Amino acid sequence: MSEPFVVYGASTSGSVPIEATLSLLGVPYRVEDYAPWEGQQEVSRLARINPLGQVPALALPTGEVMTESAAILIWLADAYPHGRLAPVLADVKRPEFLRWMTFVSSAIYALYWIADDPSRVTDKAEDHAAVKTRIFDRIAHCWARMGEQLRPGKYLLGDELSVLDLYVATASRWSPGRRRFYEVAPGLADAIGRTDADPRLTALWAERFPFAPGWER
Numbered sequence: 001m002s003e004p005f006v007v008y009g010a011s012t013s014g015s016v017p018i019e020a021t022l023s024l025l026g027v028p029y030r031v032e033d034y035a036p037w038e039g040q041q042e043v044s045r046l047a048r049i050n051p052l053g054q055v056p057a058l059a060l061p062t063g064e065v066m067t068e069s070a071a072i073l074i075w076l077a078d079a080y081p082h083g084r085l086a087p088v089l090a091d092v093k094r095p096e097f098l099r100w101m102t103f104v105s106s107a108i109y110a111l112y113w114i115a116d117d118p119s120r121v122t123d124k125a126e127d128h129a130a131v132k133t134r135i136f137d138r139i140a141h142c143w144a145r146m147g148e149q150l151r152p153g154k155y156l157l158g159d160e161l162s163v164l165d166l167y168v169a170t171a172s173r174w175s176p177g178r179r180r181f182y183e184v185a186p187g188l189a190d191a192i193g194r195t196d197a198d199p200r201l202t203a204l205w206a207e208r209f210p211f212a213p214g215w216e217r
């Protein structure tokens with residue numbers, strides 16, 4: 001492994017938990033920012049990295065490029081076990097870890113493809129606000145189901161911080177926002193608040209997803 005990791009991402013995006021993971025692991029990396037939501041020029045620029053035109057992506061030191069936030073987070077945690085950022089394969093918590101990592105990715109994160117631009121599914125501009133509202137209700141519903149079924153300790157999977165905490169700490173700040181997340185999944189609030197407040201991540205959050213006034217919405 002000679003070249004450092006390269007994160008293709010954007011502030012406030014799904015690259016932030018990956019940057020947080022690399023930072024906690026103490027692994028050298030650099031970030032190249034792309035903002036595909038800004039238009040075709042950015043999507044085309046990104047296409048050489050991810051033909052789907054999305055961030056995050058991660059170039060590994062081998063040159064291989066990974067996409068898909070959950071896969072990247074799981075792989076990083078597994079590749080650097082000294083960081084203890086995921087239950088190992090033989091751990092009884094491993095199935096639960098995989099379940100919720102995939103749930104955040106597929107049941108929640110995937111919906112932003114529509115929420116960010118409802119014209120992708122309907123040309124009727126007058127319907128766009130309702131589409132967003134329904135999607136945000138669905139996301140709140142998913143957080144609620146997760147909240148009912150997880151039994152956190154200090155962190156979501158017990159007493160050790162995992163990449164699931166970093167993933168949820170980021171995704172729960174997207175619409176409908178953290179305030180609603182706390183309302184629907186109150187049992188997850190302490191673990192995620194602890195993740196927000198981790199002193200090892202203060203600089204990372206400040207730079208990449210600042211807790212600006214009103215951030216909870």
Ligand SMILES: N[C@@H](CCC(=O)N[C@@H](CS)C(=O)NCC(=O)O)C(=O)O
Pocket residue numbers: 012013014015036037053054055056067068069070105109110112113
């Ligand atoms: N399934 C992907 C979703 C990635 C995703 O939706 N990324 C957003 C930014 S947070 C994006 O690139 N949006 C632009 C688009 O989808 O056109 C993952 O988990 O990494």
